[in-house]
Amino acid sequence: MTIQRILIVSGTHGNEINPVWAVKQFNRKENSLYNGIEYEYIIGNPAAYEKGCRYIDVDLNRSFKESENFGKHKNGFYETNRANYLVDEFGIDGSKPCQIAIDLHTTTANMGTSIVMYGRRSKDFCLAALLQNKFGLPIYLHEKDKAQTGFLVEAWPCGLVIEIGPVAQNFYDQNIINRFSLIISSLREEIDKLKNNLIELPKELVVHVHQGSIDYPRNEKGDIDSLIHPERINQDWKMIKKGDPLFLDSQGIIHKYERDQLIWPVFIGEVAYKEKKIAMSYTKKEVICSKKQWVQEFESF
C-alpha cells in the first residue's frame, strides 16, 4: 500500500468548532508524520470559521460537484473557489496529494458518534468497517439523493465524515472534543495497521441506508408550523413504524408516520438542515458482508 498523505479537515462548516479545537490540540501533541504517513490538518472553511457561521456564500460541503466545470468554474462564491483550492492543493492530483480525506463535523441532533459515507466505495467500506468494529459506531450511507450532492470527501478516492453530536453550533463541549481526539488517534492506528497488512475485517457491517428526507409541516405562508414530536426528538437511530408520531403542530395535531416500511430516522431536528427543508432523514438497515477486495483496493493507490 502506498498511502503517503492523509487530509484531516475540520471546520468545513464554520460554526462546528469542536473538531477544530480537537485537531489543534491533537496537532500540538502529536507528530504530523506517523509511521511514514504524513497528516495534513486543515480548516475547511477558514472565513466562515472566523465569522462563526456555517458558510459565507454557499455550503462548502455541497460545493465539490462532479461536473465538467469543477476545477475551472469560477462563479465568485467563496466556497466554490475554496473547494477548487482544496482539490488543487490536496486532491489526488494536487501539489500535496492526499489519498484519504477525513472530514470532521458536529450535529445538533442526538446522533452520538457516527460515520457518514457517500456511495459504496470499497475503500470507504474498509475504513468504516474498521471503525465500526472498534467502537460499534453506526454508519449512515448517504446515496441516491439528487437534492444533496457535492460532498467534500467524494472529491478524494477514499474518505469518510465523522459526525458527532448533540452539540449546539459555536458551543465548545470538552466531551465532544475528547471523542474527536479519540477518533483521530484511532484512525491513525487503524490506517497504520492497514498499511502493514495487520488488519482483520469484521465479517459484516451494519449500515443505515438513506431513503429520503422529510420537511416540517408548514402553514400556507410556507412557515414551519410544527415541532418535532416529544416522542421523536432525540430518538435518532431508533426504529419507527406506521402510526408513530413525528410532529406536533401549533393546533395540537399529531402528524404521524404513515408508511408501512420500517424506518430509522437520523438528523432529527438538525438546526442546519432547516434551510434545506429537512426535519429528519429516513434510513433503512442493511447488513453488508465484508469483501477482501476492500483491503486489496488500498494497494492500488
Ligand SMILES: [Zn+2]
Ligand atoms: Zn457540518
